[in-house]
Amino acid sequence: MEITKILVANRGEIAVRIMTACQEMGIATVAVYSDVDAKSPHVEMANESYPLGDPTPSASYLNIDKIIETAKRSGANAIHPGYGFLSENPKFAKACADAGVKFIGPTAEVIHGMGDKIEAKRTMRNAGVPVIPGYTGEEKNETIEQACARIGFPVLIKASAGGGGKGMKIASNPDELKEAVSSARREAKSSFGSDELLLEKYLPKPRHIEFQILADEHGKVVHLFERECSIQRRHQKVIEETPSVAIDAELRKRMGEAAILAAKTVGYSNAGTVEFMLDAGRNFYFLEMNTRLQVEHAITEMTTGIDLVKWQIRIAMGEHLTLEQDKLMQRGHAIECRIYAEDPQKDFMPSTGTLKTVELPTGVNIRHDTGISQGSRISPFYDPMLAKLIVYGEDRKDASRKMEWALSNYIALGVTTNIPFLRAIVHHPAFASGDIDTHFIETHFKSWSSSETLPPEVLIAAAIDDMKHSGTVEESEEGATTQEAHSPWTHAGRWRIDS
Numbered sequence: 317m318e319i320t321k322i323l324v325a326n327r328g329e330i331a332v333r334i335m336t337a338c339q340e341m342g343i344a345t346v347a348v349y350s351d352v353d354a355k356s357p358h359v360e361m362a363n364e365s366y367p368l369g370d371p372t373p374s375a376s377y378l379n380i381d382k383i384i385e386t387a388k389r390s391g392a393n394a395i396h397p398g399y400g401f402l403s404e405n406p407k408f409a410k411a412c413a414d415a416g417v418k419f420i421g422p423t424a425e426v427i428h429g430m431g432d433k434i435e436a437k438r439t440m441r442n443a444g445v446p447v448i449p450g451y452t453g454e455e456k457n458e459t460i461e462q463a464c465a466r467i468g469f470p471v472l473i474k475a476s477a478g479g480g481g482k483g484m485k486i487a488s489n490p491d492e493l494k495e496a497v498s499s500a501r502r503e504a505k506s507s508f509g510s511d512e513l514l515l516e517k518y519l520p521k522p523r524h525i526e527f528q529i530l531a532d533e534h535g536k537v538v539h540l541f542e543r544e545c546s547i548q549r550r551h552q553k554v555i556e557e558t559p560s561v562a563i564d565a566e567l568r569k570r571m572g573e574a575a576i577l578a579a580k581t582v583g584y585s586n587a588g589t590v591e592f593m594l595d596a597g598r599n600f601y602f603l604e605m606n607t608r609l610q611v612e613h614a615i616t617e618m619t620t621g622i623d624l625v626k627w628q629i630r631i632a633m634g635e636h637l638t639l640e641q642d643k644l645m646q647r648g649h650a651i652e653c654r655i656y657a658e659d660p661q662k663d664f665m666p667s668t669g670t671l672k673t674v675e676l677p678t679g680v681n682i683r684h685d686t687g688i689s690q691g692s693r694i695s696p697f698y699d700p701m702l703a704k705l706i707v708y709g710e711d712r713k714d715a716s717r718k719m720e721w722a723l724s725n726y727i728a729l730g731v732t733t734n735i736p737f738l739r740a741i742v743h744h745p746a747f748a749s750g751d752i753d754t755h756f757i758e759t760h761f762k763s764w765s766s767s768e769t770l771p772p773e774v775l776i777a778a779a780i781d782d783m784k785h786s787g788t789v790e791e792s793e794e795g796a797t798t799q800e801a802h803s804p805w806t807h808a809g810r811w812r813i814d815s
Contacts (some may be wrong), residue, residue, distance in 0.1 A: 319343060319394040319418060319633050323387045324358070324409075326398030328687030329357035329376060329703055330525035330609075334396050337625035346390045352442060352695045357687050361445060364390055371697045377401045380408050387417050394418040396625075400699060403608040404431055412709070414557070420632045421586050422607050424804075429582055430605040434514050437562060440493040440602045442650055443581040445574050446591060448601040450516040452476075461668075462492060463515055473497055474537055475511075486518055519595045521753040523562050524548070526591040527575035528616045530627055530701035532637040535581045539572040539590075539625075540645050546752045547741065549664055555741060556612035557651040561712065561750035573601055578605060587613075587628050596707030611704065614685055615650035618708045639782055650708045653669050653723065653738045655686075657700040660737040666700040667732040668691075677725035679709035681695040682718070684734040701730065712750070716742055719810050733780045 320337055322333045335345045335358060350371035358360040359365045366386045368376035369396045376382075378401055387395055395412050403421065406428040411420035422426070430436050434452040441447045464471050464487070473496050482505030485496040498511065504794035505511040512629035526547045531537040544560035545553045563571070575590035584606075589610050591603040613624045616696035622639070631637070654694025674690045686703035688694075694702070707722055708714030723739040741747055744760055 317393070317418060317633055319629060319790045321346060321363075321392045322394045322396050322420070322629070323348065323383070323392035323417075324362070324396050324398065325377065325383050325402055326396075326400070327353055327356065327358060327698065328701070330400075330611075330686045330687070332687050333685050334360060334398060334625055335361050337365070337623060337629065341629060343545060343629070345625055346386070346392045346802050348386055348564040350697070352693060352697060354675070356692065357689055364507045364665045366390065369444055371695065373401070382404075383408075384411050384417070385414050387412075388415065392417065394420055394629075396628070397608065399608050399611060404606070406431065410450050416472055418632050420628050422584055423589065426582050426584055427607045428541065430607050431477070432511065433474065433604055434512070436604060437602065439516070440578055443577060445581075445602045446576050446600060448516045448519070448603070449647075450514060454562075460497060460513075460515065461490070461493065466488070467515060467517050470517045472516045473500045474514050474516065475500065475508055476514050477508040477510040477512060479505065483513075492504050516747055519601075521596050521755065522546075522607060523594040523753055524553075524591065525560055525563065525571065525594050526589045526599065526606075526610070527572055528581050528610070528613065528624070529575055529588050529590060530631070530637060531579050531584045531586065531588070532631050532636070532640065533579075533585045533634055534636055537576045537584065538637060538641045538644060538720065540620050540622060540644060542568060542571065543610075543612055543615060543617050544752070545591075545612065547747075547756045549660075550755075550759050553612065553654065555653050555738065556615055557645055557649065557715070558711070558767050559649065562598075565597060567600075574600070578602065578630070586631050587624050595779040611654065611701075612652050614683060614704060614706045618650035618681070618683065618706060619646040620644065621647075647706055648710050650706060651711045651715045651719045651742075652704055652706045654701055654718060654734075655703045655705060655726070655728070655738075657694045657731045658734055658763075659703050659732045660734050664734070665698065667694070668696050669731040671750070673727060673728040673729040675725075677705075679718070679722070682722055683707070686792060688728075697706040709811070713748075718749060737761070737764065740742040740764065748769045 321344040324334050333543055338345045345362045347365040348357045348368050349359045350368050352371040362527040370380055395417055402408040404427055405592050406424040409419045409424035409427055437447050437452055456646050470486055470488045471483045483500050485500045501511040526545055528540040542560050542563055543558045544554045547555040562571040580588045586610050589606040592600045593603050594600045607766055619626055633754045658664045678683050683706040688702050705722055707715055707718040709718050720742045723735055724734055731803055
């Protein structure tokens with residue numbers, strides 16, 4: 317089928333990213349937006365835009381009926397879900413199919429099968445893909461206790477239906493098991509509507525390695541190499557890079573073949589990611605399959621030169637993959653930092669407010685995926701990620717230095733951000749040496765505190781802007797006045813002058 321108009325069922329930087337690809341392909345775009353996003357960049361960029369009303373996710377970006385109705389009203393014959401929100405919701409994929417609108421992603425059946433972590437692990441084990449030793453049987457406490465004795469402590473307790481670190485607990489010994497299970501059940505039920513759990517052997521110093529795959533609707537699958545996603549806070553990724561320093565050519569080949577096998581086993585189509593855990597002995601285990609585009613897809617694009625969003629659209633139109641595995645290659649090294657409106661000094665508490673000053677670093681091979689601009693309102697309704705900063709270098713050392721420089725020249729005033737924290741990570745000797753695992757932040761930054769201050773010229777400019785707005789003092793979500801929230805003197809302690 318020919319796709320002529322795409323409704324982007326998302327917001328922020330990923331909506332902008334998808335619309336950019338559509339524009340380059342000559343495809344019209346439709347934006348949807350909640351009340352707080354009415355002036356967002358993705359709305360201004362689209363050919364058409366339609367309101368969703370109430371900003372709460374359930375009433376807006378998670379409202380299947382509203383989005384399908386908008387697609388019909390606008391004449392869009394395809395929907396791109398981006399990531400998050402409805403991207404891995406099989407009911408949404410089915411609703412698109414029932415409405416005669418092409419869902420740019422895998423089928424509802426595949427999404428459902430891979431969304432159930434217990435079923436996904438059983439499927440992969442049966443196919444011969446290595447799986448972490450664990451338990452996916454009947455959810456009775458005495459059975460869980462027996463399984464833990466068999467697996468051996470420590471064990472990782474996870475919500476079967478969820479992700480993003482929610483419903484995930486560690487039990488180091490039998491005494492911690494009961495409370496960890498109860499806590500995981502409560503959190504899983506609250507977050508995902510299901511309290512079903514699974515157990516995995518907890519791996520010491522594991523690395524989180526994922527393989528990007530592309531699969532057409534005619535049975536062809538290729539992988540576009542790995543991404544290292546080990547640096548995480550609260551089980552959520554913060555910094556990603558490719559290639560991984562832990563992977564050599566032989567291991568890359570074996571893991572890539574396992575990723576392709578996983579995709580073929582479930583009849584996968586479109587873009588997806590097969591995620592693995594790699595232990596200290598270089599043994600890898602299937603973790604899960606993400607049935608969507610990933611936040612960190614940009615670093616793969618930087619090192620392969622392949623536009624993943626355009627390929628998603630081409631595959632959805634029924635085109636054959638023209639990429640050949642033996643001809644695919646990576647060049648150089650790419651690193652991505654996720655820019656969040658949050659305070660790392662306060663357990664990564666989200667920050668809200670209005671961005672009064674935004675200045676992005678520029679240079680060769682520096683990419684910004686962003687859905688914000690000066691004046692953007694950062695609300696409490698959605699994920700606090702503001703943007704992604706991606707750099708490319710000839711090698712890892714070059715890319716790391718470029719990222720550190722770019723972060724030192726990235727200015728976003730009005731809300732507290734994690735930019736100084738990201739810079740501290742990239743500057744750390746353990747990062748420089750590639751000695752990273754999923755416990756990197758808790759190991760090296762458990763009690764991190766920033767002493768950075770803004771460059772004088774930025775403080776002066778921001779102070780002038782602050783005085784211009786001194787006549788309008790409004791209450792913000794955090795209880796501070798608008799004037800206080802945007803004052804450069806409030807933020808001076810977050811930065812330092814870089815040499």
